[in-house]
Amino acid sequence: MADIPHPFDPLSLDEIETAINIVKKAHGELHFNIVTLQEPRKAEMTAWLATPETAPRPKRIADVVVIAPGGKVYDGLVDLAEPKIIKWELLDGEQPIITMEELQLVEHIVRKDPGVIEQCAISGIPAEDMHKVYCDPWTIGYDERFGSSTRLQQALMYYRPELDNCQYQYPLDFCPIYDADKGEIIAIDIPKIRRPLSRAPAIDYHPAAVEARGGYRDTLKPINITQPEGVSFKLTGREIEWQNWKLHIGFSYREGIVLNNITFSDKGTVRPLFYRLSLAEMVVPYGNPEHPHQRKHALDQGEYGAGYMANSLSLGCDCKGAIHYLDAHFPTRAGGLRTIENAICIHEEDAGILFKHTDFRDESVIVTRGRKLVIQQIFTAANYEYVVAWILHQDGTIQPEIKLTGILNTYAMLPDEDTHGWGTQVFPGVNAHNHQHLFCLRVDPNIDGPNNTVFLSDAVPSPAPVGSPENFYGNGFYARRTKLATTGEAKTDYDGAVSRTWEICNPNVLNPVSRKPVSYKLVSREIPGLLPKEGSLVWKRAAFARHAVHVTKYRDDQLWPAGRHVPQTSGEPSRGLPEWIGDGTESVDNTDIVLWHTWGLTHFPAPEDFPVMPAEPMTLLLRPRNFFTGNPVMDVPPSFCSTPSQVVAGGAGVRDATDAVSRLAFGAPVAGA
Amino acid sequence: MADIPHPFDPLSLDEIETAINIVKKAHGELHFNIVTLQEPRKAEMTAWLATPETAPRPKRIADVVVIAPGGKVYDGLVDLAEPKIIKWELLDGEQPIITMEELQLVEHIVRKDPGVIEQCAISGIPAEDMHKVYCDPWTIGYDERFGSSTRLQQALMYYRPELDNCQYQYPLDFCPIYDADKGEIIAIDIPKIRRPLSRAPAIDYHPAAVEARGGYRDTLKPINITQPEGVSFKLTGREIEWQNWKLHIGFSYREGIVLNNITFSDKGTVRPLFYRLSLAEMVVPYGNPEHPHQRKHALDQGEYGAGYMANSLSLGCDCKGAIHYLDAHFPTRAGGLRTIENAICIHEEDAGILFKHTDFRDESVIVTRGRKLVIQQIFTAANYEYVVAWILHQDGTIQPEIKLTGILNTYAMLPDEDTHGWGTQVFPGVNAHNHQHLFCLRVDPNIDGPNNTVFLSDAVPSPAPVGSPENFYGNGFYARRTKLATTGEAKTDYDGAVSRTWEICNPNVLNPVSRKPVSYKLVSREIPGLLPKEGSLVWKRAAFARHAVHVTKYRDDQLWPAGRHVPQTSGEPSRGLPEWIGDGTESVDNTDIVLWHTWGLTHFPAPEDFPVMPAEPMTLLLRPRNFFTGNPVMDVPPSFCSTPSQVVAGGAGVRDATDAVSRLAFGAPVAGA
Numbered sequence A, B: 001m002a003d004i005p006h007p008f009d010p011l012s013l014d015e016i017e018t019a020i021n022i023v024k025k026a027h028g029e030l031h032f033n034i035v036t037l038q039e040p041r042k043a044e045m046t047a048w049l050a051t052p053e054t055a056p057r058p059k060r061i062a063d064v065v066v067i068a069p070g071g072k073v074y075d076g077l078v079d080l081a082e083p084k085i086i087k088w089e090l091l092d093g094e095q096p097i098i099t100m101e102e103l104q105l106v107e108h109i110v111r112k113d114p115g116v117i118e119q120c121a122i123s124g125i126p127a128e129d130m131h132k133v134y135c136d137p138w139t140i141g142y143d144e145r146f147g148s149s150t151r152l153q154q155a156l157m158y159y160r161p162e163l164d165n166c167q168y169q170y171p172l173d174f175c176p177i178y179d180a181d182k183g184e185i186i187a188i189d190i191p192k193i194r195r196p197l198s199r200a201p202a203i204d205y206h207p208a209a210v211e212a213r214g215g216y217r218d219t220l221k222p223i224n225i226t227q228p229e230g231v232s233f234k235l236t237g238r239e240i241e242w243q244n245w246k247l248h249i250g251f252s253y254r255e256g257i258v259l260n261n262i263t264f265s266d267k268g269t270v271r272p273l274f275y276r277l278s279l280a281e282m283v284v285p286y287g288n289p290e291h292p293h294q295r296k297h298a299l300d301q302g303e304y305g306a307g308y309m310a311n312s313l314s315l316g317c318d319c320k321g322a323i324h325y326l327d328a329h330f331p332t333r334a335g336g337l338r339t340i341e342n343a344i345c346i347h348e349e350d351a352g353i354l355f356k357h358t359d360f361r362d363e364s365v366i367v368t369r370g371r372k373l374v375i376q377q378i379f380t381a382a383n384y385e386y387v388v389a390w391i392l393h394q395d396g397t398i399q400p401e402i403k404l405t406g407i408l409n410t411y412a413m414l415p416d417e418d419t420h421g422w423g424t425q426v427f428p429g430v431n432a433h434n435h436q437h438l439f440c441l442r443v444d445p446n447i448d449g450p451n452n453t454v455f456l457s458d459a460v461p462s463p464a465p466v467g468s469p470e471n472f473y474g475n476g477f478y479a480r481r482t483k484l485a486t487t488g489e490a491k492t493d494y495d496g497a498v499s500r501t502w503e504i505c506n507p508n509v510l511n512p513v514s515r516k517p518v519s520y521k522l523v524s525r526e527i528p529g530l531l532p533k534e535g536s537l538v539w540k541r542a543a544f545a546r547h548a549v550h551v552t553k554y555r556d557d558q559l560w561p562a563g564r565h566v567p568q569t570s571g572e573p574s575r576g577l578p579e580w581i582g583d584g585t586e587s588v589d590n591t592d593i594v595l596w597h598t599w600g601l602t603h604f605p606a607p608e609d610f611p612v613m614p615a616e617p618m619t620l621l622l623r624p625r626n627f628f629t630g631n632p633v634m635d636v637p638p639s640f641c642s643t644p645s646q647v648v649a650g651g652a653g654v655r656d657a658t659d660a661v662s663r664l665a666f667g668a669p670v671a672g673a
């Protein structure tokens, strides 16, 4: 290895190779499912971060999952320095993540399966057209007929009349089930009502189709974004410094971008904010109760991996301006190496007005423009794409943002079929089912230190009635705070009626001005709640989505709220969060805690979403409140500032740093116009 | 007049002058409060818009409000073509909007008032320092001791040790009341507990203060935004065309930006969307129930005017890139003319990824970048600034966005005083009271025609229990729609638990694909509800804020939901919406309707907000749903597109229009890095 890696760094290609080689040497040829960093133990890591010169450097450990012949799954750990296998454990009835390579296999199998060929014929596809049959292989979710011991995929079936057609226009109505050990189709789910292949003329989004419909619009003039003097951020390894922020940017097969050791320099004092931030899990439950659509509820991160599915980003397309990229490295199934180039992009954007004030008396004014830093990835989960951005603002705000684009999951429908409200006809013969996109944000706070407490903050009126001495005019209102002292109390839902926020406080540190505990506030408004009912399959498997917020005491390796190995879990018992929360009596008050926040949106499809969806954004804020003693961005250079005394002096001494590159849209104004 | 104005155009300088001259001629010297366009009657306007060649052109009418000697208020109308006064009416006990000029007067009066001088001395300010005493004059709201017949202002008092200090650091504890007719202070509200002037050293945001604290950060490199080939929008008069959109941009003293006759060209067919959109009113209730703070509940648009308070925007400061500006013209109090140059800015912004999809099989991909059009103004309401942007997206989405910045309203506090939760100490000796910012968006829809209906759309689970045949796996969910058939039924609140949206439908036009009525959906999540209680002063005066949504039948001149003349209304009876809604039985089903949406945020101040607030954004979406038959932006040229057949052909024929101006942040990558 060229450089000594930072303990938070993802495994390098060399490290992955080292782990693979030692496992192969010990156990022969295997399918490598996961070779990833076992994140450093927090106690060791914290000690090392505090005094890197003297504290022992946390070891580099590879977390390895393999599938051996016969479908045997092993969990292992490799100490990379020795190198030595330090744990090797056979799992029972657990299915590790399904890799892209495994997904790729299924389509070839279904095309040759006699049962599938027969069903295609029933749908109206002759055997010689089987090369035009496609499938999106998904984990099976959980199907009680097959359980968890056999590694399965369900094949959502489509047809492409021509190679360049969007296949989601031509869904087929049956669903083969693939056995990964046997490498064959073991069952086909066939609906009672058959829906033959639609023959509607295609509507495609590729250039030839657009040209055939009249061509591209020619009315869009280019916008250029440049940073002639370079960018304002600095990278040392994977540690980035920008506008008082410092943090480490990791990346895992599972969560994609992982931010660690986030600090903010407050007038020269480096203050810790978060030990770790990530999107830790998600679930996309579909709302059509007819069999077998209940199986459509992808837990994309645990089942496929936001890192494994990451796009290789491209300059000037996915990202505009002055961009820095980071690559991602993974094993292949056979034990080779795979690199996703440009898996993460990092860039700055102008953020509009940061602050402004004009004194109406004399028009003395300050205008200061803001800047933001965007750390972004995109992943493709079969039909959908998720654009995940971590946006840092100069004022200490962290803004995770997700944009949803790509293509709807679709199912066949008859010309006059009633969707019963479970879906919408988005194209003739195409039923797009209702669904939710629910994301679990894992927040490991470190607000001026590890011992933190979460409070609800609800905006409520004074309890005193109108006309009473305490509230004569009826206008009294305040922030009612409720401490979430235990894991049980901390299971909380959103309440829009009181504009509920969650305050992550350090109760040991009071803001010297407001005398309130220093805090970061979770301001999140897109919290639809889990629509699958209590006791439902999704409710059991994706227990993290039952509440908007859970809080647990920090423990190493409790990273993923639906559990470590997610495919084919039955939800009996529910994995992850419910196991960690237990009876709900554990204290999460003034201790090292983790907050889990599930947010997202409910998607009732419409024709506008088809055949490809204009991006739909969702976002939330983690905002410093009572954290700083004053506005932390007053030292951002203003574009323009005049003071009352400068106005009196006829403008002498005003600070004018106006951007001279901006122009009037239509040239200089005509005098008197 | 040089050009014939569009009937929606604001009055030109010439037209304002014509109106003033004819009023002066008839009624002598007066104080001109308002001279604005009386918007064309909708029936006439609609006829003219349909056939401008043959239909009569709506007349240009000036709506005039003056204050005559003795405080007599007149409402008048002037037909500008004749020109002729066609209405002249003396009002009884109504106070028209308070102009900037009226506000400017008060500070000079308070400095000379013996009572104020005495109170300043009690606060610790010697008489020779009265030139360092400042006030923010506000309308009095409503004070039952004085009623509505006398034109009043309350003076929120401050001190500036030095001319360039931010005065909000040094609030005084008493509140003089100014009588505009007498031109003198008629009362002073003095609290029981006195709070002498704070002597805390100032924290200022002006350059000298920042330099004294160590200077500006030098770590921010410039970002340039340019459009070398010009902008993509076209203006004809005040009608703008951009990316299938066409609309008229108006501006009034009251609402600021007014958008009219908004249409969208759908594959060449011009489809009406909205007849008119504006921010029609707002209220900022403060939550401290102690007298006289209940009077702090500015209805800024009705009481001062978002147009009258508009900033003159400056290129490269308020707006970056290629900008077009529009000016605003108003009368002065004495009957002169006033122009706010650059009151509106119009520009495009890159909007990130518009849509993307990668086929995981072969990595064939399309990436298309989006663009948005921003029509923006900023207004200063004493301490606060509001940045109001109307953002149009290529996919038919309209996104009003408001950013709050400027300075908190502040009040004095003793060093160890308990704020009782009604406020926060944001600086030593400075109590910033809890408050809300509630905005009323007026939506006059025209979704494929004027006859529209509003439905609630709530995301709810299937009523069938888990295990039942209809919902065996418990995953069924759907959009429950509820028609708002009458004005009474249409008084509706937000319900976050069901992700409530409001669908503005045209029940007469079904989407041919989904067979659902064409609609625009109001997706709004920042809806705190009015915290002043039922029966409270604010609840009575700002009745529009009682519910998230009201719907009324369209009537000319029902533009402002707190009534026409807002200052000093008692709320008995409540003006505006409650008058128009009456007993709630009027049908708003399949007729010409107006939807009123109140949204905003509740602000519990923190030291981060002081002495000047980093901008806090709030936004909502008006989104086409079941309006188009497919994705309306497929003809936006992609940055990059490869199809499966092109991938097979080794990339031959791919469409590559990658932005060549973007650059790597740190130059070319090192090989193998």
Ligand SMILES: [Co+2]
Pocket (backbone or CB within 6 Å): A404, A435, A437, A603
């Ligand atoms: Co969706």
Ligand SMILES: [Co+2]
Pocket (backbone or CB within 6 Å): B404, B435, B437, B603
């Ligand atoms: Co505020």
